[in-house]
Structures are given as structure tokens and as C-alpha cells.
Amino acid sequence: MSEAKTNETVHLTIDGREVDAPKGAMILDVARGMGIDVPSLCAHPGLEPFGACRLCVVEIQKPGWDDWYKQLVTSCLYPVEEGLKVWTDSDEVRQNRSVVLDLQMARVPESDYIRELGRQYGVEKTSYAERDTKDTCIMCTICVRACEAIGRSAIATLSRGPDKYVDVPNKDACIGCLVCASLCPTDAIPFTANDNGKRRIWDKEFDLVTDERTGEVLGTPEYLAHVQKRAEGNGLVWPETLKQESAKVKRYEYARKLSRVADVEDRLADEAK
Amino acid sequence: MSKRLYVTPYRCIDCKVCEQACSLANTPVPGVPARPRVQSFKVDDQNNFVLLCLQCDEPSCQAVCPVGALERNPETGAIEVNDKCIGCGFCVRACPFGCMDYDDTHNEYIKCDVCKGDPACAKYCPTGALVWSDKPWTDQEAEEYAKKKSSDPFTIALEMTKK
Numbered sequence: 067m068s069e070a071k072t073n074e075t076v077h078l079t080i081d082g083r084e085v086d087a088p089k090g091a092m093i094l095d096v097a098r099g100m101g102i103d104v105p106s107l108c109a110h111p112g113l114e115p116f117g118a119c120r121l122c123v124v125e126i127q128k129p130g131w132d133d134w135y136k137q138l139v140t141s142c143l144y145p146v147e148e149g150l151k152v153w154t155d156s157d158e159v160r161q162n163r164s165v166v167l168d169l170q171m172a173r174v175p176e177s178d179y180i181r182e183l184g185r186q187y188g189v190e191k192t193s194y195a196e197r198d199t200k201d202t203c204i205m206c207t208i209c210v211r212a213c214e215a216i217g218r219s220a221i222a223t224l225s226r227g228p229d230k231y232v233d234v235p236n237k238d239a240c241i242g243c244l245v246c247a248s249l250c251p252t253d254a255i256p257f258t259a260n261d262n263g264k265r266r267i268w269d270k271e272f273d274l275v276t277d278e279r280t281g282e283v284l285g286t287p288e289y290l291a292h293v294q295k296r297a298e299g300n301g302l303v304w305p306e307t308l309k310q311e312s313a314k315v316k317r318y319e320y321a322r323k324l325s326r327v328a329d330v331e332d333r334l335a336d337e338a339k
Numbered sequence: 340m341s342k343r344l345y346v347t348p349y350r351c352i353d354c355k356v357c358e359q360a361c362s363l364a365n366t367p368v369p370g371v372p373a374r375p376r377v378q379s380f381k382v383d384d385q386n387n388f389v390l391l392c393l394q395c396d397e398p399s400c401q402a403v404c405p406v407g408a409l410e411r412n413p414e415t416g417a418i419e420v421n422d423k424c425i426g427c428g429f430c431v432r433a434c435p436f437g438c439m440d441y442d443d444t445h446n447e448y449i450k451c452d453v454c455k456g457d458p459a460c461a462k463y464c465p466t467g468a469l470v471w472s473d474k475p476w477t478d479q480e481a482e483e484y485a486k487k488k489s490s491d492p493f494t495i496a497l498e499m500t501k502k
């Protein structure tokens with residue numbers, strides 16, 4: 067998320083391929099930009115990196131190090147350096163990822179997503195004791211960071227150690243946007259988007275506002291109020307911006323305003339008043 | 340940024356060729372057309388309209404985006420959605436012209452990015468309502484062009500698939 071705004075670049079080697087990357091960029095982003103598939107659970111390009119899942123580990127070697135010596139680092143949090151050598155799929159890397167997934171499979175035995183990832187790294191069944199739970203949260207905290215980004219910070223990590231979990235301690239803060247649930251890699255946040263005009267998430271029920279003319283759902287009243295405040299706070303000059311209309315209706319209204327005949331009609335209507 | 344997408348709504352005959360071309364050009368999965376970033380429609384009995392993102396100087400969509408997912412491409416001048424998007428939909432609410440949209444088939448927030456400098460809509464628009472050029476066309480130029488082009492959507496669709 068926080069790319070350096072300078073034009074300075076560094077030269078490094080990833081999986082034997084040389085690349086120039088902007089100073090300050092993370093190894094993960096640079097590798098993916100080269101089309102290299104590095105797995106991750108807690109990284110999202112729009113959110114601050116957090117380094118929670120350790121699935122993105124890679125091996126690095128700095129210039130000057132002995133040839134046999136390498137280090138494992140979390141690539142989502144490790145900025146590129148001049149002369150760095152990186153291996154994204156070595157035996158050591160794969161071995162580490164399989165341990166990460168082995169542990170996750172014990173944490174969330176019900177998650178198909180984690181089980182499939184585990185399989186890709188040779189873990190058919192976890193070697194640890196499975197938790198007895200239907201919960202599939204892997205504590206990647208993507209939901210926490212996303213909610214913070216949209217300006218609500220409703221979600222918190224509670225408790226400590228292996229019992230850590232995420233929840234919304236203050237229900238008023240949640241605006242029912244569903245961003246958290248839609249970004250969750252393991253679908254651990256249950257919700258109902260629209261059940262007879264009601265939305266439910268985090269044990270809270272919301273009304274839904276629909277576009278009068280198209281019937282399209284625009285969001286919860288809390289959500290619309292939040293966007294409106296944000297738009298006003300940013301000094302948006304167009305009052306139409308704040309209209310609670312679907313994109314389709316906004317397009318139509320704009321066209322109507324610019325189309326000459328409609329203008330005449332409006333003028334006639336005005337004069338008739 | 341020498342070329343621009345010039346839009347002249349009164350030339351639009353509502354043939355929907357631009358929508359087709361846009362869908363095809365922006366389809367992430369072959370065979371599953373994307374929602375078009377451009378729309379042609381009838382305003383009333385006498386007026387058609389064609390509308391796509393105006394690439395505002397001060398874009399409302401960009402102003403409300405909490406993660407910097409909307410950025411201007413200096414080469415085309417167009418505002419593009421990048422992979423930082425977290426899907427909050429603030430931009431859809433904020434655009435005054437309805438030009439930010441959500442494609443529920445592909446679960447993507449979409450807008451016109453002038454096809455990264457090669458807009459499909461303008462390539463196939465048969466009347467010069469949409470023109471990718473370094474200057475706008477005069478009505479005469481548009482008429483000359485329209486005479487040479489078929490405006491039959493079926494013929495154009497064939498042309499599109501031939502490439």
C-alpha cells in the first residue's frame with residue numbers, strides 16, 4: 067500500500083530473474099508484478115501489510131553473505147534492497163509454508179480453502195490436534211484493516227494467544243457495508259445481504275435503502291450516511307454526488323439535463339408554474 | 340496524452356454497438372461478457388444519449404476512495420481502478436454521472452479506462468458519436484464517416500468477431 071514516492075530504484079534477483087524495482091516496494095508485490103505466484107493469506111494490495119499468516123515466506127540472501135547462508139523473511143513486509151537475491155519456491159520455503167498450513171488446518175478444520183492450500187503444499191491431514199469448531203477465521207485481520215480503511219474501525223481482535231478472535235465490540239460502529247465479509251479469504255464472517263429488505267452481519271440487523279425507480283439496493287442507511295459525510299468532508303463540488311440514486315438513474319438524469327428537448331420541457335413546466 | 344475520447348451525444352442512434360464492443364473488450368472470462376462501461380439510451384422520443392466516464396479533472400470517485408484504488412494513467416489521462424480496490428462501493432455513490440458501476444457477474448468495480456488507449460467503442464461506433472482522436476470531428480466529418488460505415492449492429496458484430 068505504501069509505495070515510495072521517489073523514482074529511485076534498486077536492482078535485485080528473484081528466482082534467477084533480474085529486476086529493477088522502486089525503492090521501498092515489498093518483495094511480495096515486486097515478485098507478483100513479475101508474474102511469480104507467491105501465496106498469501108493476510109496481504110491485500112489496498113491494505114497495510116501486517117505479516118500475520120507467514121504463508122508468503124521467501125528466502126533471501128544479501129550481497130556479501132556466504133554462499134550457503136540464506137534467511138527466511140515474510141515477503142509482504144520486506145522491502146527490496148540493492149543486490150538482494152530472492153527465492154520464492156525453494157525446498158526450504160515450501161517446507162515452511164507446509165508447516166504454516168499444517169497449523170492452520172488444525173485451527174480451522176472446516177475451511178475448504180485452507181484444506182485445498184494445504185494439499186498444494188503436500189499436507190493432506192494436519193499433524194496437530196484439530197480444534198473442535200465450525201469457525202473458519204484464520205486471524206489474518208484483513209477484515210480489521212479493511213474496516214479501519216473505510217473509516218469505521220468496528221472490528222477488533224480480542225483475547226490473546228491461540229484463543230484470539232475477531233468481533234465487533236461496538237455494534238454502532240458497523241455500517242453494514244459487508245466489505246469485511248466479502249474480503250475474508252476463508253468466508254468466516256456470516257452475513258445475509260438481503261433477506262426481505264433486511265441485512266444482517268455481526269449480529270446486527272439493518273434496513274436497506276433502494277433506488278425508487280429501479281429497485282436496486284443502494285446500501286444500509288448507515289452506509290449511505292457514512293459515504294455522504296465522507297464526500298462532504300472531501301469538499302466534493304457536485305451536489306448530485308450525494309443523491310441516493312443508482313448509477314443507471316444518475317446516467318439517465320444527466321442525459322436528460324443535457325438533452326435540448328428535455329430542457330425545453332423543463333422550461334415550459336417552469337413557466338407554467 | 341494527445342488523443343481523447345470525444346463524445347457527441349446527438350449523433351448517437353442508440354444502436355448499442357458501443358456497449359457490445361466495450362463488453363467484449365473488457366471480458367475477463369471468455370464467453371462471460373462484462374457489464375459495459377458505456378451506455379447508449381433513449382432520453383425521449385427524439386433524443387438519444389451515449390455516456391461514459393468524463394475523466395473529471397477533480398474526480399469525485401477518486402476523492403472518496405479510502406485506499407487509493409482510483410488513479411489517473413498519465414499516458415491516457417483516464418482514471419483507472421487498480422488492484423487496491425476493497426469493494427466498498429463509495430465511488431459508485433460519489434460519481435455524479437453514474438459512470439462508476441459494479442459488475443455483479445464478475446464481482447468487479449468498473450469504469451471506462453479508454454481501454455488503456457485503444458477504446459473499442461469508438462472503433463466501432465458507426466456515426467461518430469464516439470471518436471478517439473486528437474481533435475473533435477465536425478458534423479460534416481462525422482457524416483462522411485457514417486456514409487462509409489454500416490450501422491447495422493449485426494454486420495458490426497460480425498466485424499468485431501473477425502478482428
Ligand code: SF4
Binds near residue numbers: 213220
Ligand atoms: S460490515 Fe461493519 S464491520 Fe464489516 S467492514 Fe463494514 S462497517 Fe466494518
Ligand code: SF4
Binds near residue numbers: 391393395418439
Ligand atoms: S467515474 Fe465519475 S467521478 Fe470518476 S472520473 Fe468518471 S465521471 Fe468523474
Ligand code: SF4
Binds near residue numbers: 403404406426
Ligand atoms: S469500491 Fe474500490 S475503487 Fe471504489 S471506492 Fe471502494 S475501494 Fe475505491
Ligand code: FES
Binds near residue numbers: 109143
Ligand atoms: S501475506 Fe505475508 S504474512 Fe501473510
